[in-house]
Amino acid sequence: MTLQTEPKTYQNYINGRWVSSSGNQVDASINPANKNEVVGYIQKSTKEDLDQAVAAAKKAQVQWRKLSGPARGEYLYKVANILESHLDEIAETMTKEMGKTLPEAKGETARGVAILRYYAGEGMRKIGEVIPSTDSEALMFTSRVPLGVVGVITPWNFPVAIPIWKIAPALVYGNAVILKPAQETAVTAAKVIQCFAEAELPAGVVNMVTGPGSVIGQGIIDHPDINGITFTGSDQVGKMVAQGAVARGAKYQLEMGGKNPVIVAADADLDLAVDATISGGLRSTGQKCTATSRVIIQKEVYEPFKEKLLNKIKEIKIGPGLHGDTWMGPCASESQLNTVLSYIEKGKAEGADLIYGGKRCEDSELKHGFYVYPTVFENVTSEMTIAQEEIFGPVLALIKVETLEEALEIANDVRFGLSASIFTQNIGNMLSFIREIDAGLVRINAESAGVELQAPFGGMKQSSSHSREQGQAAIEFFTAIKTVFVKP
Structure with missing residues (x-):
C-alpha cells in the first residue's frame, strides 16, 4: 500500500474514537528528504484534549485491570498481527516522515511486531511470589498491581519501536495509556495506534494526543490523574519530567542521551x-x-x-x-x-x-x-x-x-x-x-x-533514571508490589 497523494489530516484517538483537537489547529509533518512535501497534518492539541483522554483512560483502566493477564495478552497478539499486515505501509510512512532508509524502517516495524508478541506472552508469567511468614498458620505473598494511567512521551527517531516497547508492557500489566508522540513523526504514530483501534481494545485503554511538548508534554507531567510517566528524549527535558513527577508524587522513568x-x-x-x-x-x-x-x-x-x-x-x-x-x-x-x-x-x-x-x-x-x-x-x-x-x-x-x-x-x-x-x-x-x-x-x-527487545535497556549516570526498559525488567516500572498477609 502506498501513501495517498493528497496530505491527510490525522486526528487524536480518545476513548475509542478519532477526534479533532478542540482548538481546531493542525501542524504539518514535513518530509525531511524534501521540505516542500507534506506527509500529513496532525493535531495541535490543547490541555482540554488531554484532560478528555485522561478521563477516558482513568475510567477504562478500572475494568481493564480486572482482565486476566492472558486476556490482555490476547489483545496484544491481535495488535501484532494487524501491525504485521500493515508493515510496508507504516515503514514507508516512517521513511517519508523521519528520513531513515526503508530497510531500516521495515526492520523497526518488524521489531514492533516482535515486541507486541513478546509482551503478549508476558501476560502468562508470574506476577508475585510466596514468602515464608513467621506465623506458621499464615500465608504471605506479593502481587504486582498496575499503576493506573501511564503517560507515554516518545521521540521521533524510533516512531514505532519506542512507543510500542512502552505501551505493550504498560497494557499487559493492566495500565491504561496516553501516548504523546513527537510532532515530527505523529503521522507514523497515528498509523500505529490505528492497529490498536482495529484490534478493538476497550475504549479508553489506549489514547493518543498530539501537540507541542510545552502543552501536551507538560500537561502529562502535571496531570494529577496520570500515575506514571515513561519518557525517552533529551536529558534537559527528562530532568523537567523528573522534577514535575517528584513534585506531585508520580512514578517516572527516563531514557535520555548518550555519548x-x-x-x-x-x-x-x-x-x-x-x-x-x-x-x-x-x-x-x-x-x-x-x-x-x-x-x-x-x-x-x-x-x-x-x-x-x-x-x-x-x-x-x-x-x-x-x-x-x-x-x-x-x-x-x-x-x-x-x-x-x-x-x-x-x-x-x-x-x-x-x-x-x-x-x-x-x-x-x-x-x-x-x-x-x-x-x-x-x-x-x-x-x-x-x-x-x-x-x-x-x-x-x-x-x-x-x-x-x-x-x-x-x-x-x-x-x-x-x-x-x-x-x-x-x-x-x-x-x-x-x-x-x-x-x-x-x-x-x-x-x-x-x-x-528481551533484554533490559537503560543507562548509567545522566543517561537514565537508573530504571530499565524492555524484557522482563519492564514490570519493575509499570507495576507496584502489593504484599499480602492472610491469617485464617
Whole structure:
C-alpha cells in the first residue's frame, strides 16, 4: 500500500474514537528528504484534549485491570498481527516522515511486531511470589498491581519501536495509556495506534494526543490523574519530567542521551571495528541514543584504522530513504540539521581537525532536503564540546590513546553512560572493559547501537533514571508490589 497523494489530516484517538483537537489547529509533518512535501497534518492539541483522554483512560483502566493477564495478552497478539499486515505501509510512512532508509524502517516495524508478541506472552508469567511468614498458620505473598494511567512521551527517531516497547508492557500489566508522540513523526504514530483501534481494545485503554511538548508534554507531567510517566528524549527535558513527577508524587522513568564510545584496541580486527563504527555511528544518520559518537583508538592501529574508516565512509550513498541505493538519509528536521551543523562549527572552533564531511549536502537532488555529509574529526580531546555533548547526527570524533587504561578513562569522562563497545581479541581487555566501563549496555566486538527487545535497556549516570526498559525488567516500572498477609 502506498501513501495517498493528497496530505491527510490525522486526528487524536480518545476513548475509542478519532477526534479533532478542540482548538481546531493542525501542524504539518514535513518530509525531511524534501521540505516542500507534506506527509500529513496532525493535531495541535490543547490541555482540554488531554484532560478528555485522561478521563477516558482513568475510567477504562478500572475494568481493564480486572482482565486476566492472558486476556490482555490476547489483545496484544491481535495488535501484532494487524501491525504485521500493515508493515510496508507504516515503514514507508516512517521513511517519508523521519528520513531513515526503508530497510531500516521495515526492520523497526518488524521489531514492533516482535515486541507486541513478546509482551503478549508476558501476560502468562508470574506476577508475585510466596514468602515464608513467621506465623506458621499464615500465608504471605506479593502481587504486582498496575499503576493506573501511564503517560507515554516518545521521540521521533524510533516512531514505532519506542512507543510500542512502552505501551505493550504498560497494557499487559493492566495500565491504561496516553501516548504523546513527537510532532515530527505523529503521522507514523497515528498509523500505529490505528492497529490498536482495529484490534478493538476497550475504549479508553489506549489514547493518543498530539501537540507541542510545552502543552501536551507538560500537561502529562502535571496531570494529577496520570500515575506514571515513561519518557525517552533529551536529558534537559527528562530532568523537567523528573522534577514535575517528584513534585506531585508520580512514578517516572527516563531514557535520555548518550555519548557512546567505541574503543579500538591494538589487537582489534580492524575491518570488523570499522564496519561496526560506521554502522553504529552513521546509520539512521546518527540519530540514535546508542549511536557511536567517540572512537577511541590505540596509537598502534590509529592510522590504518583511520584509513580504512575514511575509505568506507567515502562510499556511503546519501539520498532519500525510499531510494533503493540510499545508505544514509537526511536529518529528521531542519532544526536537527542546524543542531548538527552548529556542533561541527564548534568542533572546528575548538581546534579539532575536520578530515571528512562537515557541511550540508547541496547537490541538485538533495538541496531541498535536510542532508549533511558524514563527518569525521581527529585530534579531538576529551574536554571539547564534540567529545562531551550528544550531537545526534553523523559525526565521529577520533581520539588517539596510548593505553587501554587511558582509553577507559576517556570513555568514562562524560556525564552520560548509555552504551559502549570495545574491539579486542584479548580476554583480559574484555574483562577490564566490562568491569570498568560506566555504561548500561556493554558490547564486545559489536557496534554500540545494538538493543535486543528481551533484554533490559537503560543507562548509567545522566543517561537514565537508573530504571530499565524492555524484557522482563519492564514490570519493575509499570507495576507496584502489593504484599499480602492472610491469617485464617
